Amino acid sequence: MSASTPLSVSDVIARRKAAGSGAFIGYLPVGFPDLATSIDAAVALAENGADVLELGVPYSDPVMDGLVIQRATQQALSNGFRLRDVFTAVEAIRSRVDIPVLVMTYWNPVLQFGVDRFADALVSAGGSGLITPDITPDSALDWIATSERTGLDRVFLAAPSSTDARLRETVAATRGFVYAVSTMGITGLRTDLDAAARTLVDRLREAGSSTTCVGIGISNADQVSRVLEYADGAIVGTALVKALGDGGVRELARTTSSLTSGTSLV
Template identity: 45%
Template sequence: MSGNIRLLDETLAAAKAEGRSALIAYLPAGFPTIDGGIEAVKAAFDGGADVVEVGLPHSDPVLDGPVIQTADDIALRGGLKIKDVMRTVREAFEATGKPVLVMTYWNPIYIYGVERFTAELAEAGGAGCILPDLPVQESATWREHAAKHGLGTVFVVAPSSKDERLATITAAGSGFVYAASLMGVTGTRESVGNQAQDLVRRTKATTDLPVCVGLGVSNAVQAKEVAGFADGVIVGSAFVKRMLDADDEKAGLAAVRALAAELAAGVRGDA
């Protein structure tokens, strides 16, 4: 079975055709439980997310803030394995027919085996991978296997990236480009900042791929702001925090659904 990079491309193009940004949600697999994590992805789609990134929890998530680290710890203590991440992708895709990516650090893939990982992700219906710590110059093997299995490869660019570096990164990627709007780790912030708009402008000068902004958006007003200049708005910590703050899993799922609806209104300019 081939992966769903085409579905991702079509979904982002459809949002653009509607004159809006896409809403991309991030949720860690295995949080609060393996089954609960699957339901959380479905809830985000139900609320209005166009795409969901499923996080593969890591014991040393150097790019993630305290909220996602807490969720990762819960997932790992619950015994989460890569097969459970694949199950999360499969069940979410089969239930919704919408694009699901995996966001992961490189080391778990390297240990698991690149061919095995890409083949299983494609078989599960995945659309691709976001690899925040894989340098482009070391990505040829990954990209070869991902392309063979119909998977996208999303790289991350940051405000510190020079223009020449941006061009190298975007030329190697597919699906979309993940623009990290602020330097440092993930987490909700009061203002997304002017850096994001400048980074999107510089990135778009190098590529026709959609440029989606993450790291900082937590409410509809911010989503509307970012939607004014980006092709997609990526939200992670805010979803996870809603679940952490909920009294129980049912309330957490309702909170995810409600936040997705709020953010979906924001990317449509209704905030």
């Protein structure tokens, strides 16, 4: 696989579905607790059952992130994180594991870097696409055009509050999977997933989505399993970031192995 040919996230998820399983998508911020360890941590996710990696870009105004992830990204920024570190990390990870790597980023850093420049650098590093939590398809025309040129996936978010028209627009613009936000709050551990997630996934299917993954609030294997009863993938962030912060890569690997045990549906 050439680094200039992005791995297809939807193909990876489809293979998991065909095998009678659901996909596990693991989030970690680049540069936490430092750049080298964040690379080792992402590789550990892949080696312990993650199907897709979601690498977060540390940002000074993370409107969607809960306290655990905010603290981690602030540490990365304090340690001197620079946007180019994202491409360094993606390239290093892809040299060690054959797994799609999506970059989760607020839109302002991409704009400041240059949309085409960012996309070309991501392709060169072997990345698969972007998750963009703070832009909607109607405000992302430059990114949609650039992703068409480069073949990168573009993952937009859908919330329980989204109108049917907005869901149809999101589905039409998305490539990879639609990111269904399970609650209306910020990221974090929750003992009970919002029942609105199941309804949202149903609404997205009615809007034409073939691949929908659910994130925010998933923190154990049982919740992963329950989400995969109705969704195509489960996205976990806070539980993984907490494990890495508390016990390093070894604890992260153990937590990932535990969580991904919930992906088997047979």
